[in-house]
Amino acid sequence: MLPLAILGFLAEGPLHGYQLKERITALTGHVKPVSDGALYPAISRLESQGRLERWPEPGAGAATRQVLGLTDAGRAELARRLREPTEVEITDRNRYFTILAFLHRLEDPAAQAAVLRRRLAFLDAPGAGFFFGADGKPVKAEDAPTLFQRGMGQIARATARAEREWLHTAIAELDGASGE
Structure with missing residues (x-):
């Protein structure tokens, strides 16, 4: 997720x-603040892969600051990652939101719609549930054993319903833009 965000x-x-x-x-x-210990090694890896470059720029004071920019290889990698997100980048909401934040950088509406269709297919797939009854078998969220677990289910259903609605609208708009 961090290299994609960079x-x-x-x-x-x-x-x-x-x-x-x-x-x-x-x-x-809000999910996971980025630390210097994670960010700067990721930047160094991308630089060693030829995906970004750095150059000095005078700072506000006496110190020179390093400016980071993408190379052509970095733009190509971004396009590849957006066009072909991994399964976890589709199924994990936070990783998916990182894809969604930059999906406009993928210029092909049909390719953008394909990514959204993958998310929609994930949302439409039946889920096993993560609450369990006294017999140890999964139960529907509305049958979860506690008020709070039932609340989690209600919130998740409302969020998924809103996301599905947006996905259908966005896909239709992208299909119109790509001539499908």
Whole structure:
């Protein structure tokens, strides 16, 4: 998720490491704030892979700051990751939201719609549930043993219903844009 967020934000324009960290934190911070210990090694890996470059720029004070930008290989990798998200990037809501944040960078409406169709198929697949009755078998959320677990189910159903509605609308719009 972190390399994808780095590539996505740098596709919008060059950034200093601190600016990049702020944007990633704004996107994912409520879930998992990005630490320097995770961010800078990820930047170094992308740089060693030829996907981003850095150059010095005078800072506000005396210190020189490093600016990060995408290379052509970085843009190609971003496009590949958006076009072909992994299964977990479709099924995990937070990873999927990272894909969704940058999906506009994939210029082909048919390819964008294909990603959304994968998410819709995941949402439409029957789920086993994660609450269990006294007999140890999964139960529907509305039959969960506690008020709070039933609340989780109700919230999840409402969220999934809203997401399905948006997905159907977005796919129809993208299909119209691609001529399908």
